Amino acid sequence: MIARVTEYFSRLAAGFGQGWTRFWFTPSDAATVSAIRLGVGLIVVYLHATLSLDLVALFGPDGLLPVADIEPLEGGAFSYLNYLRTPGELWAVHLAGLAVLVLFTAGLWTRITSVLALVVFLSDVHRAPMITGPTEPVVAFLLLYLCVAPCGRRYSLDRLLARRANATQADAWSAQPLTTATIAARLIQVHLALLVGLMAFSQLAGDVWWTGMGMWWLITRQESRLVDFSWLYQYPLLLAAWTHMIVLFELAFATLIWVPLARPLLLALGMVVWGSLALVTGDLPFAAALVVASLAFVSPATFLACCRGRV
Amino acid sequence: MTSPSEPSPPIAWSSEARSLASLLIFIHLFALLVAVTTYTRPSELQLRLHDLFSPYLRTLHLTAYPVNYPFARYHLTHALPTDVDYSVQVELTGADKQVETVTVPAAGLQPLVRQRRYQALANATGTLSDEEANEDFSGLLPRAIAGAILKSRGATQGLVRCRAHYLPELEAMAEVDAGRREPLENFSNTYEAQVFISGNTIELLKKSRTLDVAPVESSRNRATTPQPAPGARP
Numbered sequence: 001m002i003a004r005v006t007e008y009f010s011r012l013a014a015g016f017g018q019g020w021t022r023f024w025f026t027p028s029d030a031a032t033v034s035a036i037r038l039g040v041g042l043i044v045v046y047l048h049a050t051l052s053l054d055l056v057a058l059f060g061p062d063g064l065l066p067v068a069d070i071e072p073l074e075g076g077a078f079s080y081l082n083y084l085r086t087p088g089e090l091w092a093v094h095l096a097g098l099a100v101l102v103l104f105t106a107g108l109w110t111r112i113t114s115v116l117a118l119v120v121f122l123s124d125v126h127r128a129p130m131i132t133g134p135t136e137p138v139v140a141f142l143l144l145y146l147c148v149a150p151c152g153r154r155y156s157l158d159r160l161l162a163r164r165a166n167a168t169q170a171d172a173w174s175a176q177p178l179t180t181a182t183i184a185a186r187l188i189q190v191h192l193a194l195l196v197g198l199m200a201f202s203q204l205a206g207d208v209w210w211t212g213m214g215m216w217w218l219i220t221r222q223e224s225r226l227v228d229f230s231w232l233y234q235y236p237l238l239l240a241a242w243t244h245m246i247v248l249f250e251l252a253f254a255t256l257i258w259v260p261l262a263r264p265l266l267l268a269l270g271m272v273v274w275g276s277l278a279l280v281t282g283d284l285p286f287a288a289a290l291v292v293a294s295l296a297f298v299s300p301a302t303f304l305a306c307c308r309g310r311v
Numbered sequence: 312m313t314s315p316s317e318p319s320p321p322i323a324w325s326s327e328a329r330s331l332a333s334l335l336i337f338i339h340l341f342a343l344l345v346a347v348t349t350y351t352r353p354s355e356l357q358l359r360l361h362d363l364f365s366p367y368l369r370t371l372h373l374t375a376y377p378v379n380y381p382f383a384r385y386h387l388t389h390a391l392p393t394d395v396d397y398s399v400q401v402e403l404t405g406a407d408k409q410v411e412t413v414t415v416p417a418a419g420l421q422p423l424v425r426q427r428r429y430q431a432l433a434n435a436t437g438t439l440s441d442e443e444a445n446e447d448f449s450g451l452l453p454r455a456i457a458g459a460i461l462k463s464r465g466a467t468q469g470l471v472r473c474r475a476h477y478l479p480e481l482e483a484m485a486e487v488d489a490g491r492r493e494p495l496e497n498f499s500n501t502y503e504a505q506v507f508i509s510g511n512t513i514e515l516l517k518k519s520r521t522l523d524v525a526p527v528e529s530s531r532n533r534a535t536t537p538q539p540a541p542g543a544r545p
Contacts, residue, residue, distance in 0.1 A: 024336060025329050027320045050424045062462050064415075064432070069455040072448060073439075075378035077369045125372050130435035130452070131428040134383040140372035177320045183332065190340065194347045198375075199385045202351045206389030213481065217388040220478040223396035223416075223430055226423075233484035281387065285424060 024186055027177035029300035030153035031307075033184050034107070037114075037151035039292035040142040041105025043285060044121050047139070048094075048101050051124060055094055056087045058128065065128045079126035080119075097123070107156020114151060118143040138289040141191050149184030154303075181300075188296035189257075196290075197254030200247050209247055212240025215280065224282045242276070249273045263297055270294050342367055346374035350385065380435055380448075396430060396476050397437030397501070399453065401460045403469030413460050432456075437473045440502035449502070450515050457506040458513035467509070470518075473502035 051058075058065050059081055067082050084090050097120035104113040121143055125136045152158040153174045162170035203209040208217055216239050219229045232239050249269055256262040271291060278287035324332070342364040349361045353376070361368070361376060368374040375383040388394045399415040416429030436452040457471035477497045505516040 020333065021322060021329060022319070024333070025322050025324055027323050047424065050422055051428075053425060054428070058428075062459055064456050064459045066455055066459070069458075070451060073378070073380065073435075073451060075369055077372070122370075122372055129378075129382050130380065131431050132382050133427065133431055134375070134385055137372055137375055137383055144371055144373075177323075179322075179324050183336070187336070187339075191343060194343060195385070198347045198350055199387075202386035205351045206386060206391075208388065208390045209386075213390070214388060216481050217390045217394065217478060221396050221476075223398070223476060224427075230484065233481050236481060239481070277387070282423065282427065285427075 024183055025179050026182055027179045028182045028185070029175065029177055029304065030150045030181045031155075031300035031303035032296060032298060033146060033149035033151040033181050034154035034156060035298075035303050036142060036185075036188065036292060036295050037107065037110070037146050037149075038105065038155055039295060040139060040146065040289070041101065041117075043135075043288055043292065044117065044139055044143065045098070045101045045105055047135075047285065048098055048120065048124060052094060052098070055090055058131070059084075059090055060087050061085060065130075067127075070128065070130070073130060074126060075129065077122075077126040079123040081123050081127040107152045107158050108161075110150075110152025110156060110158055114143070114147045114149075118147055133283060133286065135283065135286040135289050138195065138286070138293055142188060142289070142293055145184045145187045145191075148180055148187070150178050150181055151184070153178075153181075185296045188293055192290075192293045192296065193254045193257055196250050200250035200254065203247055203250070209243060212236075212243045214243040215239050215246070216243075218280045221281075225280055226282045226284075227279045229280065246273060246277070257297060267294055267297060343373060346376065349374070349376045380439055382431070382435070392475070392477075393438045393441070395437075395478060397433045398474050398476070399433050399436050399456055400472050400474060401457050401469055401506075402472075403461055403464055403466040406465040411464065413464075415456060433473075437475055437501055440473045450504070450517070453502060453504060454506070454513050454515050457504075457515075458508065461506060461508050461513075468505065468507045471502075471504050471506050471515075472500050474498050475501050 057063055080093065081090070084093055100113055100116045100120050103109065104117040118140075121139060125132055125140065153176075159170060159174050162173060203214065206214075208214045216233075219225065219232065219239075222228075249266075250273075252262075253266050253270060257266050274287040274290045278284045322329075345357065345360045345364055346368050349357045353361065361374070365374070369378075375381070375385060384394075401413045401415075403411055403413070405411050415433050416426055420426040420429060432452070436456065439448045439452060441449065453471045453473065457469060461467065461469050475498065477499060479497075503518040505518060507514045507516070
């Protein structure tokens with residue numbers, strides 16, 4: 001009996017070890033992480049560039065959020081913006097940050113700009129967390145994992161420059177399967193599944209997502225919403241169905257996304273669900289960030305086929 | 312990461328490199344699991360583990376567990392009295408003796424992400440201004456916002472108030488026709504204070520507090536209009 005138990009645990013350990021190695025360390029093409037770089041780069045450039053319009057009004061010496069006054073709300077995380085005093089300093093550093101983000105999005109010197117992009121973004125967030133929302137943690141983890149990834153190997157200026165120097169070598173360089181590409185994509189997949197699971201469970205901690213009224217309480221927030229769905233008060237069953245569908249989808253996404261057959265369906269449904277939430281909450285960047293993160297579940301072969309005009 | 316039809320490329324990393332990477336991945340995923348499971352209703356153990364990983368999680372912005380305010384509400388709403396949109400109003404008499412009211416967020420900000428930022432700021436101010444829940448923080452944002460606005464207008468005193476926009480119940484919407492919906496919209500001041508500027512010092516003198524919700528049974532936690540406290544200003 002003891003021998004059987006021992007044998008079972010030996011097989012379990014061996015099977016887990018093989019599965020773990022296959023999951024994390026099978027080299028893959030950099031197409032997926034490069035596409036994610038492009039998507040998250042656009043989002044982060046948008047967030048940073050639009051901050052320019054209120055830079056001094058928010059963070060300036062006489063701005064709405066002086067460092068000394070709001071320090072207890074910041075949580076003590078590092079931001080280089082905390083050390084800038086004059087509007088001139090703020091603008092210089094902000095524009096340098098914007099340049100870094102543009103270079104990262106375009107895929108130039110990606111090994112360096114990916115790390116710098118993370119620093120720029122986190123400094124923006126940590127300077128005033130009270131003007132952020134659910135989008136920023138998603139963008140933060142995407143940027144973090146792209147620091148590990150060879151995300152400049154495709155769809156980038158790095159590749160273009162390499163091709164100018166030597167096209168054959170550049171093609172071989174960008175097509176080389178790499179373990180770091182797999183690790184980064186897997187980390188994004190696991191993190192996204194955890195996050196969507198968190199959304200479902202935290203919703204189910206409140207009554208309104210059980211009683212079917214969750215969407216109603218979002219729809220009625222006039223200041224936030226993009227589209228007025230308040231006429232749906234005439235159709236309470238529809239509201240309840242919408243509420244339950246969102247929770248059900250989130251639970252399904254967190255678990256069934258690992259089943260290859262269900263994956264395309266969940267990714268397509270995700271576009272609909274995140275899109276509908278964006279219309280109601282007005283949080284378009286959040287929906288965009290979730291869609292970009294979902295790209296981690298699309299295989300590099302699919303991206304390459306798309307670029308060649310066949311899926 | 313390969314499609315099912317493709318043969319998998321051989322594992323490239325040595326056993327030692329894989330072991331080290333596995334250890335780092337495991338520690339990171341554990342920290343992440345702690346961050347995710349702490350978000351809703353953390354146990355004492357979860358909170359201690361979160362504290363342990365907090366420098367790592369907070370530096371990389373990987374946790375939504377609030378320092379003192381839930382900036383990322385992944386539950387979207389629980390229909391709590393604070394799950395509403397707020398606005399911050401600053402009333403002042405400018406250098407030209409004209410009375411002016413400045414509202415945050417201002418109407419019509421473009422692009423929309425700017426509106427989202429200022430709305431988030433107003434919502435944070437409103438949520439934190441509940442003094443019983445946030446004794447140390449309730450005045451921080453009203454003081455900062457009012458101080459900046461007063462200084463920008465050259466005024467030395469004014470009034471700052473935080474207004475909650477309470478939401479209509481579904482049943483109430485159904486009871487009135489479309490033309491009478493407007494009266495259902497209900498605003499309430501959750502925080503009001505006089506602001507004085509003297510040199511570089513900004514002082515707040517709190518006036519009243521109207522968000523005193525009576526513990527009504529079923530609708531106690533709903534984001535609808537709370538019963539005003541006796542004598543409170545409408």
